[in-house]
Amino acid sequence: MERVRIPPFESFYEDHKDPVFAHLRRLLGQGAEDAFQETFLRALRAYPELRNGRHLRAWVFTIATRIAIDETRRRRPTGELPEVAVEDGLPPHAELGPMTDELPPKERAAVVLRYGFDLPYDEIAAALGSSEDAARQAASSGVRRLRERSKQS
Amino acid sequence: MTNVPLELDTHFRAAAAEEGLLDVAYDLVESPLGDLFVGVSDRGLCVISYEADPDAEVERLARNFGSRVLRSPRPVDPARRQLDEYFGGERRRFELDVDLRLARDFGRTVLEELGRVPFGEVTTYGALAAKAGKPKAARAVGTIMNRNPVPIVLPCHRVVGANGSLVGYAGGLERKETLLRLEGAILA
Incomplete structure (x- = not known):
């Protein structure tokens, strides 16, 4: 695949700061501020290692989502978890973090956003920088992969 | 869309510099000669430019010094202060490290x-x-x-x-x- 040039961090940050902040606000409500700063500091640390500028939006949203998951888990230790309505008997959101560790990043983000945070597909698509169909597909193939894995173990 | 509050934006830009994660921190500095685009690397002052197009300047810095170029006022403050003093007639010598890595x-x-x-x-x-x-x-x-x-x-x-x-x-x-x-x- 053709490589896309990595932009200067300033333009990357300006392009993504508002959508990332909105995303974190949806996931975390108040307290999104710390997660925002952590997201972009982490992105800044990893920036020199990036080799392709093609999926920057999905990349930074994945970082943000991962940080939000950790933050949610930290806030509500297991046992005090509120019951979250889940389809297919999937576990509530705090459990999804570690369970999905091995999934490809896009599928992982889609699964966690859909079943963990209950986001509609249009918002997941916005977060991943892909179409709604692609978001739906990523979530369903992620779920399939998880099922296959749980059969094996 | 919920925009990033200015305070949070400022805070991040300062933290990025404080943690030593930037190749170049830059800001605009007001002067009697117009706004100056001023950039600082970990080795010192690396650019002062008149009438700069900031986007073009940022691109150039990213090519020459590394992609982590961010507007972050604090690292530029010592240069800003000394330039103010110079233009105010209170300074005759600059005491700033200069990054001349591009000159051979x-x-x-x-x-x-x-x-x-x-x-x-x-x-x-x-x-x-x-x-x-x-x-x-x-x-x-x-x-x-x-x-x-x-x-x-x-x-x-x-x-x-x-x-x-x-x-x-x-x-x-x-x-x-x-x-x-x-x-x-x-x-x-």
Whole structure:
């Protein structure tokens, strides 16, 4: 695949700061501020290692989502978890973090956003920088992969 | 869409610099010569530019110094303070580290010599060439002055023609004259 040039961090940050902040606000409500700063500091640390500028939006949203998951888990230790309505008997959101560790990043983000945070597909698509169909597909193939894995173990 | 609150934005930009994660931190500095685009790397001041198009300047810095270029005012503050003092007539010498990594060989020697030309005095292209070890390279010195990465702080405005004419200045002759007047090098 053709490589896309990595932009200067300033333009990357300006392009993504508002959508990332909105995303974190949806996931975390108040307290999104710390997660925002952590997201972009982490992105800044990893920036020199990036080799392709093609999926920057999905990349930074994945970082943000991962940080939000950790933050949610930290806030509500297991046992005090509120019951979250889940389809297919999937576990509530705090459990999804570690369970999905091995999934490809896009599928992982889609699964966690859909079943963990209950986001509609249009918002997941916005977060991943892909179409709604692609978001739906990523979530369903992620779920399939998880099922296959749980059969094996 | 919920936009990032200004305070959070400011906080992140400061934290990025504090953690040493930036290749270049930059900001705009107000001056009597117009806004100056000023950039600082971990080695020191690396750019001062007149009438810069910030986007183009950021692109250029990313190519030359690394992609982590971010507007972050705090690292620029020492340069801002000294420039303010200079324009306010309270400073004759800059005490700032300068990052000359892009200058090589003769160019670097010339810029280092240029840093020794004192406030309120002028020298000539030929004299500066001679000091840098190549008395016949006046023309090359002109080119080096034209590409001086940090004008004002490295005072290329103090370099004039052998007949005393101002010759040229990357920021325009008017600015060169203003600077020399400020320093009392031009009395009329």
